[in-house]
Amino acid sequence: MRQEQSNQQGQDRQPRAGRDSGLHRGSAGLIPTAYQLQGWDQYGLDVLAGTINACRYTRLAVERHFRDLREAGERGLVFNIAHAQHVIDFIQKHCRQSKGQWAGQTIALQPWQQFWIAVTFGWRRVDGTRRFRTWYEEVARKNGKSTKLSGIGLYLFAADKEPGAEVYTAATKLEQAKITHAESEMMVRQSPGLRQLITSHNNKLFIAGTSNKYVPLGADAKTADGLNVHGAIVDELHAHPSRELWDVLDTARGARRNSLMCAITTAGFNQEGSICLEQRKYLIDILEGTTDDDSFGGVIYTLDAEDDWRDEQHWGKANPNLGVSVFIEELRDAARKAAQVPAALFNFLTKRLNVWTQQVEAWLNLDDWDKGSAVFDETTLHGRACFGALDLASTTDLTAWVLVFPPVGNDPNWYVLPRFFVPEENMQRREIKDRVPYAAWHRQGYIIATPGNVVDQELIRQQVLQDARDFDLQEVAYDEWNAAKLATELAADDVVMVKIPQNFQMLTAPTKHLEGLVLSGRIRHGGHPVLRWNAGNVVLLTDTNDNYRPNKKKSRDRIDGIVATVMALNRALFGEDDSSVYEQRGIRVI
Template identity: 75%
Template sequence: MLRDEISVCRLTRLAVERHYRDLAHGGARGLVFRLDMASHVLSFFPRFCRHSKGEWAGKPVDLADWQAFWLAVEFGWYNTTGKRRFRTWYEEVARKNGKSTKLAGLGIYLFAADGEPGAEVYTAATKLEQAKITHNEAQMMVGQSPALRQLVTAQHEKLFIAGTSCKYVPLGADANTSDGLNVHGAIIDELHAHPNRLLWDVIDSGRGSRRNSLMHAITTAGFDQEGSICLEQRQYLISILEGTLEDDSFGGVIYTLDPEDEWRDESAWCKANPNLGVSVFLDELRSQARKAAGVPAAQFNFLTKRLNLWTQQIDAWLSLDAWDKGSEAFEESLLLDRPCFGGLDLASTTDLTAWILVFPPCPRDPHWRVVCRFFVPEDNMPLRERKDRVPYQLWAQQGHIIATPGNVVDQEMIRQQILADADVYDLREVAFDEWNSAKLATELGEAGILMVKIPQNFGGLSTPTKHLEGLVLAGRLMHAGNPVLRWNAGNVVLLRDTNDNYRPNKKKSRDRIDGIVALCMALNRALFGGEDEMEPGIILL
């Protein structure tokens, strides 16, 4: 991969580079790569594991090179204290790339060959019946292996080793077995399907007393863009790979296309399908791609499941792959001498408030730049996390959300922030929705800011909505990857009329879109405002 002999995406390459960088410098952090432990897990598969289905049934499991590489990385790294380095592993790859066989062997290894007394290993899913389906692959693998049949006993869809307390069992979030776990290993398949983090947290909290516990999650991409536990873990891994976070206990790899790749380009498909030519076949992908080109629903399924691209629901608006092209960070201080326009979407009492600044292009910079301020009442953050299923408290810690005191929107704090931004930037106008904002708009107008009421209809929002769409598709909207705004962008569903006007639809959108509405209002003024002779105060359009 590092010699560019294999085509991989940026995220895969970053994961490989991390391993080789740690080989060179990890010793300074107390890390050591043990070839004996890597070899132990790799030799286990062909020696003890047998395929249970298809043309390979009964034959030894010979790992593909890419599978062997990542298992060696996952199991070969240790701390100098003798503890396994990686306690959590996140792996993302398209369907049909040998996940089930690998997971079955991995679970059996943790259960029977990892040298852990009384090892408790779980195949976890949102429902017990789903966990049993995944777990059944491990049972069939045991049945195909003469050596494992002598060691392992199967009873009631659970695996045991006689004379020990080792067990390997399916676990569902709907079962009554989630308390009192003592987890050595957890295999979590299709993490994208988990609607919340409850099972993840139960398993995670149940492995504190285990010295070398491992939580291994593997998934394809999904349709959910709402900040699920899967996207949380995915983003956490990306932050580590990109060097913005440090966590030697968290590892993984993501196989997907790069944002600039055209999904119809066959040469890019191998980036999401490392098993291409083994368990994934080009003719099959071509057939599905032809259907995807003509059927929107099939296209979303092909992108998500066969090319491992996170997509939105079919009636959603913005492509997050296109959105992410504007994620490059920039210093806000570079915007000090540029005119800007604000958009304010004020929450009712307990929700998310968005204050967005838009900086149009200038001669030295062809991009539109966005600065975001989001506000949430501090006391309501835990409730909002449970309701909206996004990490408000983490975002606040990272500086992406401003936590206001109390349990209701603090309009005074928002007013002070807007005035502070007006002192720093060349703020020409502020667009606002009159609903719930009349008092704050009046106060800001009296303070010398030109406030412009934007009607929440096609007349007020259609043109800036279309302009925003064009900027995103052209890669000209730079938002520094703000995760709150990205979450909002993925939630937007449009309201359209018969004249092909459209605007964000709060009622139909899957979740909060306040940042995008505020952005559209700011774009309204950037496109149609900016008259120097207009006096401060409130203007009604």
């Protein structure tokens, strides 16, 4: 009942899409008598009847289409069934899956996909030109976004009967655009019909005897001059840091009467002034009837504001492909993790339930972290194999030297032994700035104060060498920034130094491993207060492929000890086992 009341209140706020629209859910009376129902219409009717559980924005988009079937003729719009069917037939007959269990099979568009493709392409103006010049679609991950976009791009390029059609797969960087574009290239290679028509060269698609082309385009391209855009395929618009590329594509299609900019994205983290949120808000204004724009279309799949994200009956609202390419057990596993880890909750909400969030919470739950606080005597680790890491964030700030000890024998636990250094003359200033008791931690032996107002790297070097004598130190990871000189000196001291780039490739796996150790209670850090403070500060940097790593820029305060722990775990997980590596000594780059 609460759901129905909320929806009715939402309708009362909309002048066109609600009570004045004349639509009645589940009633065939909403279809004009002159319109012949098509197979794809059943999806829309099921949404309006409540047979398919959909969010308010999805229902409003469906209502807009059916309302326009009755009223849009007055505005010079017509719905052309043949145009809609032509696109659906092209994709299902000529485009093939390239990955997973369906690789090589022709694409079978799901009812919801057929419905929205029909809406996008079926609507025309009375002069025969395309109605929707911009289409914005928002849906959770793994709901076939890239496959659908690739099929649409190929249609615009090869089957839309546009002379000299220029179609672009757009991304913030050219390399990312190539990755998305590769799906279209694979479809061409796997389709006998498309292979006969289309040629591929250097990530670009062409049609012999025409000037048609379908190419990837990044915002980092040297120039965007001379573009004459018929189609722009924009995947994951939320990842675009600025509106620059969007505006370039938009202004480059002025000479085309049937151009289409098609953006399909998941939600993201709130970014003030982002182009994605701008397009999203514009669509919502149209759906709610506060703005009129017949050239802008779209649909949003997400949870309603009152929905409890933990209630799986709502998950289908953001995942229309639930049971096809999205599986309930996978969502349940992700939800269980989200209930325990703040960072996982943000990822689950944004990527799997398509809810826009503001990620300001810390990554690690300190209640879970504190389970590893049992004090241990570091002398019990003497002679044991370990991996170290140095994080020298600044010569005037906190520096971390961390040792990680993998499990041995019947003990399944990982031990973390941190050392922290801070310039003695800066300790009071750092205590005021960071609002933590540096002086007390120094007195208690948790921080080593180095003479002067900059970190004494020679003292750190001596500590590393002492630890190398006490423990079986295998490798030391370091970030080249601020540590190149110290790394060179330690390498000369016969310590194996490994430079670790601060990127997703090198840090995602150890970051996830640390997270797993904390959740499973298999980490032992002795309750070190400085490392605990660092752990509570960490905010993650994430990408669209569920990669993540500690983010110094977004984290609330110092996280040096955790960054060093993650780097040390990288070497513990992926360090060379070949003894010849240790015979060579020196600095290695990976």
